Amino acid sequence: MSYITIKDIAKTLGISTSTVSRALRDSYEINEETKQKVLEYAKSVNYSPNPIALSLRENKSHSIGIIVPEIANNYFSEVINGIDSVAYQRGYHVVIFQSHESYEREVSNVHHLLSRKADGLIMSLSGNTNDLEHLQTAMSDGCPIIFFDRVPPLDDTYKVVSDNFEGAYKATQHLISKGKTKIAHITSPPVLSITKERLAGYVAALKDNNIAVDENLIRYCGFEPKEAFNTIEDLIQNHQPDSFFVCSDRLALNCFEGIKNSKHLLDSDISIVGYTNLKNANLLDPPLTTVRQPAFEMGQQAAELLFRILEAKHHKIPYQTIMLKNELIVR
Amino acid sequence: MSYITIKDIAKTLGISTSTVSRALRDSYEINEETKQKVLEYAKSVNYSPNPIALSLRENKSHSIGIIVPEIANNYFSEVINGIDSVAYQRGYHVVIFQSHESYEREVSNVHHLLSRKADGLIMSLSGNTNDLEHLQTAMSDGCPIIFFDRVPPLDDTYKVVSDNFEGAYKATQHLISKGKTKIAHITSPPVLSITKERLAGYVAALKDNNIAVDENLIRYCGFEPKEAFNTIEDLIQNHQPDSFFVCSDRLALNCFEGIKNSKHLLDSDISIVGYTNLKNANLLDPPLTTVRQPAFEMGQQAAELLFRILEAKHHKIPYQTIMLKNELIVR
DNA sequence: ATCGTTATCGGGAACGTTGCCGGAACTATA
DNA sequence: TATAGTTCCGGCAACGTTCCCGATAACGAT
Numbered sequence: 001m002s003y004i005t006i007k008d009i010a011k012t013l014g015i016s017t018s019t020v021s022r023a024l025r026d027s028y029e030i031n032e033e034t035k036q037k038v039l040e041y042a043k044s045v046n047y048s049p050n051p052i053a054l055s056l057r058e059n060k061s062h063s064i065g066i067i068v069p070e071i072a073n074n075y076f077s078e079v080i081n082g083i084d085s086v087a088y089q090r091g092y093h094v095v096i097f098q099s100h101e102s103y104e105r106e107v108s109n110v111h112h113l114l115s116r117k118a119d120g121l122i123m124s125l126s127g128n129t130n131d132l133e134h135l136q137t138a139m140s141d142g143c144p145i146i147f148f149d150r151v152p153p154l155d156d157t158y159k160v161v162s163d164n165f166e167g168a169y170k171a172t173q174h175l176i177s178k179g180k181t182k183i184a185h186i187t188s189p190p191v192l193s194i195t196k197e198r199l200a201g202y203v204a205a206l207k208d209n210n211i212a213v214d215e216n217l218i219r220y221c222g223f224e225p226k227e228a229f230n231t232i233e234d235l236i237q238n239h240q241p242d243s244f245f246v247c248s249d250r251l252a253l254n255c256f257e258g259i260k261n262s263k264h265l266l267d268s269d270i271s272i273v274g275y276t277n278l279k280n281a282n283l284l285d286p287p288l289t290t291v292r293q294p295a296f297e298m299g300q301q302a303a304e305l306l307f308r309i310l311e312a313k314h315h316k317i318p319y320q321t322i323m324l325k326n327e328l329i330v331r
Numbered sequence: 332m333s334y335i336t337i338k339d340i341a342k343t344l345g346i347s348t349s350t351v352s353r354a355l356r357d358s359y360e361i362n363e364e365t366k367q368k369v370l371e372y373a374k375s376v377n378y379s380p381n382p383i384a385l386s387l388r389e390n391k392s393h394s395i396g397i398i399v400p401e402i403a404n405n406y407f408s409e410v411i412n413g414i415d416s417v418a419y420q421r422g423y424h425v426v427i428f429q430s431h432e433s434y435e436r437e438v439s440n441v442h443h444l445l446s447r448k449a450d451g452l453i454m455s456l457s458g459n460t461n462d463l464e465h466l467q468t469a470m471s472d473g474c475p476i477i478f479f480d481r482v483p484p485l486d487d488t489y490k491v492v493s494d495n496f497e498g499a500y501k502a503t504q505h506l507i508s509k510g511k512t513k514i515a516h517i518t519s520p521p522v523l524s525i526t527k528e529r530l531a532g533y534v535a536a537l538k539d540n541n542i543a544v545d546e547n548l549i550r551y552c553g554f555e556p557k558e559a560f561n562t563i564e565d566l567i568q569n570h571q572p573d574s575f576f577v578c579s580d581r582l583a584l585n586c587f588e589g590i591k592n593s594k595h596l597l598d599s600d601i602s603i604v605g606y607t608n609l610k611n612a613n614l615l616d617p618p619l620t621t622v623r624q625p626a627f628e629m630g631q632q633a634a635e636l637l638f639r640i641l642e643a644k645h646h647k648i649p650y651q652t653i654m655l656k657n658e659l660i661v662r
Numbered sequence: 663a664t665c666g667t668t669a670t671c672g673g674g675a676a677c678g679t680t681g682c683c684g685g686a687a688c689t690a691t692a
Numbered sequence: 693t694a695t696a697g698t699t700c701c702g703g704c705a706a707c708g709t710t711c712c713c714g715a716t717a718a719c720g721a722t
Contacts, residue, residue, distance in 0.1 A: 003472070005677090005678055005679085006678065006679065006680095007678075007679095015701080015702085016701065016702045016703075017678090017679080017680090017702090018680080018681080018701070018702060018703080018704095019700085019701060019702075021679065021680055021681085022680090022681095022700095022701085025680080027680090027681090029698090029699060029700060029701090030699095030700070030701085031699080031700060031701085034700085034701090048442075048446065049678080049679075050387075050446065050677090050678050050679075051446050051447055052383055052386045052387045052392075052446075052447065052448060052677090052678080053387055053677075053678035053679045053680095053707090054678080054679065054680090055383045055707095056381075056383045056384055056387055056677090056678080056679080056706095056707050056708070056709095057678080057679055057680060057706075057707050058679090058680085058707085059707080061383075071402050071408045071411060071412075071427070072405060072408035072409065072412065072610075074403060077402045077403035077408070078403065080402060081402075081403065081429075084429065088436075093428075093443050094428075095426055095427075096402070096426075096427040096428075097424075097425075097427075098412075098415065105419075111379075112424050115379065115381065115382050115383075116382055116383065117383060141334075253610065253611055253614070256611075256614060257611075257613070257614055260614065278611075279403075279584065280584050280587075280588075280609075280611065280615070282588070283584070283587055283588055283591065283615050283616065284611070284614050284615060284616065285614065285615065285616025285617075286616075336707095336708055336709085337708065337709065337710095338708075338709095346671080346672085347671065347672045347673075348672090348708090348709080348710090349671070349672060349673080349674095349710080349711080350670085350671060350672075352709070352710060352711085353670095353671090353710095353711095356710080360668090360669060360670060360671090361669095361670070361671085362669080362670060362671085365670085365671090380708080380709075381707090381708050381709070383707090383708080384677090384707075384708035384709045384710095385708080385709065385710090386677095387676095387677050387678070387707090387708080387709080388676075388677050388708080388709055388710060388711095389677085389709090389710085390677080663722100664721100664722085665720105665721085665722080666719105666720095666721085666722100667718100667719085667720085667721100668717100668718085668719085668720105669716105669717090669718085669719105670715105670716090670717090670718105671714105671715085671716085671717105672713105672714090672715080672716100673712105673713085673714080673715095674711100674712090674713090674714105675710105675711090675712085675713100676709100676710090676711095676712105677708105677709090677710100678707105679706100679707090680705100680706090680707100681704100681705095681706095682703105682704090682705090682706105683702105683703085683704085683705105684701105684702090684703085684704105685700105685701085685702085685703100686699100686700090686701085686702100687698100687699085687700085687701105688697100688698080688699080688700100689696100689697080689698070689699095690695100690696085690697075690698090691694105691695085691696075691697090692693100692694090692695085692696095
């Protein structure tokens with residue numbers, strides 16, 4: 001299986017490797033007869049070219065890399081599936097890495113992908129990435145990167161995002177229209193782009209409804225479950241919110257559990273809206289109203305943009321930001 | 332970044348590439364002084380060897396492949412994290428692929444990994460894999476494979492599984508001890524190893540309690556949500572089970588929803604036990620009792636076994652099956 | 663003085679592939 | 693008939709690396 005090389009074919013057919021290569025590549029000038037002979041034999045022995053040799057020669061790998069913070073996050077796995085669906089059609093393979101929210105792992109992943117000559121990258125930043133040098137050098141080395149969801153504060157890049165401002169605005173508005181006024185906002189680390197945008201949407205909705213913004217109700221949370229629990233506990237004990245707007249898949253669950261477990265039972269008096277792609281938000285008790293990002297579609301769009309860049313070769317595709325709408329699913 | 336080659340170093344230092352290679356590899360006989368000079372310079376220009384050239388030469392890639400049916404499945408992503416954790420320590424990189432329950436995709440993934448000279452494979456079979464030829468050739472080509480969870484019916488392989496028989500037995504016994512007698516068993520396609528083992532556990536528990544096995548209550552379900560819904564509907568309408576023992580992450584959720592949505596409300600009269608690694612089974616309404624597989628640990632064990640094989644080089648590690656215990660989490 | 667030994671290094675092949683360059687054989691043109 | 697052009701093919705270098713084989717110098721022993 002794939003042990004046959006072009007040399008073997010050349011030897012058994014009594015021709016040179018160049019000729020075999022030409023036949024296989026259907027290139028340049030070659031006698032139709034020899035070409036058929038080569039193709040036939042190659043097929044019969046199940047020849048397939050060695051991608052490593054190709055990579056070494058051509059400085060590319062015919063595969064694209066994905067780096068996400070965590071595969072176990074449903075939002076990210078949906079995005080990956082979107083990317084996968086278009087890459088597979090094009091005969092590209094997709095190499096998936098996790099940064100585990102670690103800056104070091106992210107850098108290591110980028111280097112690995114780069115040294116293995118990935119043709120392009122699609123990624124979402126780790127929660128601890130402040131320094132962007134590894135990405136800058138990757139891009140200037142000619143490896144195009146599409147960022148999605150958690151995008152860096154750079155102008156000269158390609159981005160695929162969802163309308164976080166609007167999503168947060170709609171979520172907050174939903175709570176307000178249910179009569180809530182003390183709406184806690186629990187969200188991801190402040191460095192992330194999504195954090196800022198969602199916070200802005202939350203604040204805008206409050207202001208448009210003449211509700212004062214209470215800084216005590218806004219909490220940034222890392223990725224440890226305990227952190228979420230403590231935050232919830234403190235909020236409920238000391239600031240009596242009447243509702244929660246919780247961002248990120250992970251936090252949504254942790255907070256849901258935290259609120260449920262707290263002395264104050266989760267009842268009709270306390271509402272939660274999550275910003276999440278949880279599969280089973282409708283099965284929770286009570287069902288969780290959510291803002292749902294079009295994850296699969298974001299993956300598709302990111303991949304299609306990347307392939308447009310790769311196929312454009314010379315004439316450069318202009319930097320752009322593709323923004324998709326979110327959906328508020330009231331439950 | 333990683334554009335510097337050994338030739339560049341040789342040229343600027345006025346020595347041959349062989350010498351540079353020797354210095355870097357700390358091999359054979361080389362003057363301490365030149366060695367230091369090379370190492371110093373290499374470090375200063377941030378040299379790192381080209382892994383593609385290495386792969387071409389040594390016929391291996393210093394990376395291992397993972398193939399799972401679906402990343403979005405929490406069980407699989409936990410296993411991946413387990414593998415990842417040990418591979419990262421050893422400086423190996425992990426390449427993740429999805430078969431999407433498709434035999435063709437699985438074959439394609441195996442070929443891709445093989446031709447890219449993955450040092451080894453850790454995989455769980457797709458739900459539509461009957462022909463094992465692609466795996467046999469991979470193994471006879473010298474690429475060791477560790478199977479986990481969904482393992483093939485082969486003796487001469489390495490496997491990491493959980494005790495599905497016992498898990499199913501305990502789950503069924505749990506329902507029986509709650510007074511249930513008409514226990515429906517909804518499970519994965521019958522080709523899969525896990526399906527057979529769990530069915531056996533289910534049947535054994537019934538027999539040990541002198542409950543007749545009703546074939547009508549045993550249903551195999553594919554991976555389409557609608558299939559699960561229809562199955563549930565038919566079961567409830569025509570066979571009035573008093574409880575369900577549902578296998579696989581996907582089915583657990585689908586059935587949970589199906590039962591909840593059916594005319595007969597999900598109440599204390601109908602119990603469900605799921606065989607799943609759902610993160611939020613405790614938050615469902617009602618909380619879902621589950622059999623939980625030690626997914627992360629299974630990944631670790633699989634990876635450790637693989638590295639043992641890779642490091643053993645010549646003396647062969649005997650084929651073996653590592654079996655881990657499951658945990659019944661009553662909620 | 664000659665020879666074997668040791669320490670250190672360079673040359674070159676090889677991994678699999680492609681593409682440039684040159685060359686042989688043939689055809690067509692003047 | 694000589695020349696130019698065409699068609700087809702083989703040789704060779706190159707991608708980055710390692711490793712085997714030989715080469716050279718220094719040095720001590722005979």
